[in-house]
Amino acid sequence: MYESEFALDEDLVYLNHAAVAPWPRCTADAVRAFADENATFGARRYTDWMATEADLKRQLQRLINARSDAEIALLKNTSEALSVVAYGLDWQAGDNVVITNQEFPSNRLVWESLAKFRVETRHADLAQGDTAESAIIARMNDRTRLVAVSSVQYATGLQLDLTTLGAACRERGVLFCVDAIQSLGALTLDVQACQADFVMADAHKWLLGPEGIALFYCRHAAMDLLDLKQYGWHMIEDALNFDAATWEIAGSARRFECGSPNMTGVHALHASLGLIERVGIPGIQERILDNSRFLFDFFNNLTGSYRLVTPQAAGRYGGIVTFRPLRQSAASLYERLQRKNVICALRGGGIRFSPHFYTSREKLAHALALLPP
Numbered sequence: 285m286y287e288s289e290f291a292l293d294e295d296l297v298y299l300n301h302a303a304v305a306p307w308p309r310c311t312a313d314a315v316r317a318f319a320d321e322n323a324t325f326g327a328r329r330y331t332d333w334m335a336t337e338a339d340l341k342r343q344l345q346r347l348i349n350a351r352s353d354a355e356i357a358l359l360k361n362t363s364e365a366l367s368v369v370a371y372g373l374d375w376q377a378g379d380n381v382v383i384t385n386q387e388f389p390s391n392r393l394v395w396e397s398l399a400k401f402r403v404e405t406r407h408a409d410l411a412q413g414d415t416a417e418s419a420i421i422a423r424m425n426d427r428t429r430l431v432a433v434s435s436v437q438y439a440t441g442l443q444l445d446l447t448t449l450g451a452a453c454r455e456r457g458v459l460f461c462v463d464a465i466q467s468l469g470a471l472t473l474d475v476q477a478c479q480a481d482f483v484m485a486d487a488h489k490w491l492l493g494p495e496g497i498a499l500f501y502c503r504h505a506a507m508d509l510l511d512l513k514q515y516g517w518h519m520i521e522d523a524l525n526f527d528a529a530t531w532e533i534a535g536s537a538r539r540f541e542c543g544s545p546n547m548t549g550v551h552a553l554h555a556s557l558g559l560i561e562r563v564g565i566p567g568i569q570e571r572i573l574d575n576s577r578f579l580f581d582f583f584n585n586l587t588g589s590y591r592l593v594t595p596q597a598a599g600r601y602g603g604i605v606t607f608r609p610l611r612q613s614a615a616s617l618y619e620r621l622q623r624k625n626v627i628c629a630l631r632g633g634g635i636r637f638s639p640h641f642y643t644s645r646e647k648l649a650h651a652l653a654l655l656p657p
Contacts, residue, residue, distance in 0.1 A: 286559075286563060286641070286642045287642050287644060288309075289308045289309050289310060289559060289642065290306060290308055290309065290642055291306075291309055291312070292306055293625075295625045296625050296627060297625060297626045297627065297647045297648075297650055297651045298627045298639075298643070298647075299626060299627060299628045299637040299638055299639050299643070299648075299651060300627045300628055300629055300638060301470075301489060301490055301492075301603065301638045301639065301640045302438065302466055302489055302490075302603065302604050302629065302631075302636060302638035303489070303629050303638070304488050304489070304495070305488060305489055305490065305491075305492045305493075305640065306492075307492060307493070307494070307552070307556070308492055308555070308556060308559050310555045310556075310558065310559055311492065311493065311494075311552050311553075311555040311556045311559075313555070314551050314552060314554065314555035315494075315548060315551060315552050315555075317551075318547070318548060318551040319548075333547050333550070333551075336550055336551060336554050337358070337545055337547070337550045338353075339554060340358070340550055340553060340554045340557065341353040341356040341358070343554065343557040343558070343561065344356045344499050344501075344557070346561070347468065347469075347473070347557065347560070347561075347565070348464075348468070348473050348474070348475045348483060348499075348501055349473075349474040349475060349476055349477070350475055350476075350501055351476065351504065352504070354504065354535070354536035354537060354538075355501055355502055355503060355504055355536075355537050356499065356500070356501060356537055357499075357500040357501075357502065357537035357538060357539075357540040357541050358497060358498070358499070358500070358541060358545060358546070358549075358550065359484075359497075359498050359499075359500045359540065359541070360496055360497070360498060360546070361486050361495070361496070361498045362390050362391075362463060362465050362484045362485060362486045362498055363390045363394070364498070364500075365482075365484030365498055365499075365500040365540075366390060366391060366394045366432070366461070366463065366484060367394055368500065368510060368513075368540055369430075369432075369461055369482050369510065370394045370395060370397070370398060371511075371513055372509070372510030372511050372512065372513065373429065373430070373459075373509060373510065373511075374509075374511065375398060375401050375403045375429065377401065377402035377403070378402060378404075378427055379403050379404070379427050379428075379429045380403065380404040380405070380406050380425070380427050380428050380429065381395045381398070381403065381404075381405055381406070381428070381429060381430045381431070381432060382406045382408060382420060382423045382424055382428055382430075382431045382432070383395055383405060383406070383407060383408070383431075383432050383433065384407065384408050384410050384416070384419075384420060384433055384434070384437070385407045385408065385409050385410060386410055386434075386437040386438075386439060386440055386442065387432075387433075387434055387437070387463075388434065388438045388439075388463070388465075390463065391432055391433075391434055391463045392405075395432060404427075406423045406424075406428075407423075408420040408422070408423040410437075410442065415445075416442060416444055416445075417444065417445050417448045417449055417452070420433065420444075420449060421449070421452045424452070424456060424458060428456070428458050429458065429459060430458060430459040430460070430461055431449060431452075431453050431458055431459070431460055431461065432461040432462075432463070433446075433449065433461075433462060433463070434462075434463045434464075434465070434466060435462055435463065435464045435466065435467040435468075435471070435473065436466035436467045436470075436471070436602045436603075436604060437466070437604075438465075438466055438604070438631065439593075439606060439631040439632030439633075439636070440593050440594060440595070440604075440606060440632055441576075441593070441594035441595070441601050441602060441603075441604030441605060441606055441636075442594070442595055442600060442601070443467070443471070443599060443600050443601055443602050445599070446462060446473075446478035446480070447477055447478045447479075449478070450477075450478040450479035450480060451479065453479065454479050459481045459482070459506065459509070460478075460479060460480050460481050460482075461480070461481060461482040461483075461484075462478070462480045462482070462483045462484075463484060463485070464483050464484065464485040464499075465484070465485040465486050465489055465490075466489065466490070466602065466603075466604065467485075467490065467602055468485040468490060468491060468499070469485075469489070469490030469491035469492065469560055469565075469568070470490040470568065470569065470572050470602055470603045470640070470641075471565075471569050471572070471602050471603075472565055472566070472569060475501055475503070480501070480503070481502070481503045481506040482500075482501065482502055482503070482506065483499070483500075483501040484498060484499060484500050484501070485498060485499050486498045487499075487549065487552075487553045487556070490603065490640065491553065491556055491557065491560070492556040492559065492560070492640070493549070493552050493553040493556040493557075494548070494549050494552045494553065496546055496549050497546050497549030497550065497552075497553055500537065500540055501537075502537050502540065507537065507539065510540075512533065512539060512540075514542040515542065516542040516543040517543065518538065518541050518542060518543050518544060518545070519533065519534055519538060519539045519540065519541055519542055520532060520533060520534055521533065521534050521535060523538070563641065567641070568640075568641040571641035571642075572602065572603040572639070572640065572641050573601070573602070573603075575603070575639045575641075575643060575648060576594075576601050576602070576603060576604075576605050578645065578648060579605040579607075579637060579648065579652075580592065580594075580596050580605065582652050583605075583607050586657060588610065589609065589610055589611055589656070589657060590607050590608065590609055590610060590655075591607065591608045591610060591634075592605070592606075592607050593606040593607060593608060593632055593633070593634050594606050594607075603638050603639065603640065604636060604637075604638050605636070605637045605638070606631060606632050606634045606635065606636045606637075607634050607635055607637075608633060608634035608635075609634075609635070609655075609656075611656070612656070614630060614633060614634050614635055615630060617635060617655070617656075618630050618635050620654070621635070621651070621654060624654050626651045626654060628651075637651070
C-alpha cells in the first residue's frame, strides 16, 4: 500500500534500513520545497521554519510517549547525545557504567573514554545468565551510576526488555540510558513505561530521515544532573532577546541545543515522521516483524547451509535478521548480493538484512532466491 511512497530503483532490493534508509517521496519533496523556498526567499519565512521545528518535537514526543515536548532536544547524532550524558554527569572515581558486550562503538567508546576519570565500564556478556536482562543486572553493584544499552543490538538483532531493565535501574537508583537507533520508527517505544532517563536516536535509519539530526530525550527530573559543556545563543531561556545582558539556561531540553538548528534536517524528518504517523507504529511494527518471521522460516529450512544469529523468540527480535553462511564466507556471499543489487550489510560475522514495513514480500523472495541452497 505504501510502496508508492518510495522511489527506489526497480532493480534494487533494499534491505539496509539498519544502516542508512532511503527517503520516502514526501521527505524528498519537503527538502526540495525547503531548498526552493530558501533559494527564492531566503529566511523571509523563518517563523514558519520555527513552527515546523516545534511541531517536529511534538511528533517525537508522541512517538516515544514523553510527558512533554519540553523533554525533546534535536541534536546532530546519537554519538553527540551519548556524549552529552557521559560528560554531563558528575562522576566520582570508582563509579561505573554497565553496558553490554554487543554494543555499537557509539555506545561503548563514550563510556570507556571515562576511564581517565577512573570510571569503570562494565561489560555484561549477554550469553551469560538466564536472560540478557539478568546478565546486565548482575553486572550492577553499589557503585553503578548508569546502565546504557541499545534497545535492539545492531549486529545480532537482539531486542532487550527495556521495561525490566528500567525497573531494575529505578529500584537501585541507577540512571537508565537507551540508544534507540535500531528500534525507533520500527517498534513501539514508551519512555514512561520503561522509565528511561535518556533516549537518543539518529533519524537516518528506521525513522526514514536524513543524517545530521537526532532525537535526544531527557526526562525532566534528570536535566539538572547534566552539566552543560557547550554554550550558545539557542540554549538560553530568552533565546530571541539578543540584547539581554543577563541570561539563564533554558528550563527545557533546548538547553542541550547549543546553536542554530539544522533546518533542512528538521523539514526532512518532519515529513518522514508525518508518514510514520499516517501508517501508525503498531502497523509498521507488525509488518516489520512479519518480514523477520518470513526470513526466519527461509533460513530454518536450510539449517545445513545457514545459521541464524538473530534470536527468534517472540519479543527478542525486531527488524534486523543476521545470518551466517556455512558453506562459504560471509564476505564472498555479501559481495555476490551487492553485485545483484541486494543492498545489505556485513555485521556480526554474518550478513544483516533489515527490511522496513514497505518492503514487499516479492522483494524479499527475490533476495532469498539469490542465496545458494
